[in-house]
Amino acid sequence: MDNAEQRSGEQRTPELRTLQQKVEYMVEKTFPGQKISGRVFADLVKQRGGSLSHSYFSNILAGKVTHPSEDILKALGLGFGVDWRFFKDESEVVDDVVAGLQFLAKRRTGEISGVAARGNDEDGIPAELLEFALSLLEESKSEGKGARESQDKGSGQRAPDR
Numbered sequence: 001m002d003n004a005e006q007r008s009g010e011q012r013t014p015e016l017r018t019l020q021q022k023v024e025y026m027v028e029k030t031f032p033g034q035k036i037s038g039r040v041f042a043d044l045v046k047q048r049g050g051s052l053s054h055s056y057f058s059n060i061l062a063g064k065v066t067h068p069s070e071d072i073l074k075a076l077g078l079g080f081g082v083d084w085r086f087f088k089d090e091s092e093v094v095d096d097v098v099a100g101l102q103f104l105a106k107r108r109t110g111e112i113s114g115v116a117a118r119g120n121d122e123d124g125i126p127a128e129l130l131e132f133a134l135s136l137l138e139e140s141k142s143e144g145k146g147a148r149e150s151q152d153k154g155s156g157q158r159a160p161d162r
Contacts, residue, residue: 027061
């Protein structure tokens with residue numbers, strides 16, 4: 001990230017080309033701050049109606065598996081709660097999943113308090129719309145911060161921490 005991105009809070013889409021990169025990213029975003037073992041993940045997949053061995057999952061994380069079957073990709077999708085096509089080579093849904101996860105992270109931290117989507121289809125909100133909504137929220141957050149600071153200078157009071 002460059003300094004401008006750090007100041008604005010923008011997140012660049014990570015490079016997610018290999019299966020290992022995609023799974024590592026999903027572990028980080030789905031289970032923030034947690035160490036997830038192959039056994040725990042395999043149990044989660046099983047609870048959700050899929051099948052994946054803990055050793056196979058560990059081999060994916062180690063980069064030993066690069067071209068799994070479609071059934072394995074579907075099991076990964078079940079375990080992470082995302083479209084299984086995210087894990088395919090040349091996936092068209094990577095940007096959608098990343099934008100959705102960035103949105104959820106902002107929701108979890110309180111940067112977004114609520115959103116209502118109307119008129120979306122069975123595929124959900126397009127990645128472009130999510131990215132646009134996130135950019136609007138960043139702009140309004142920056143504008144709100146600037147307005148509070150100038151108001152506080154005039155009154156001599158300190159802005160409450162958020």
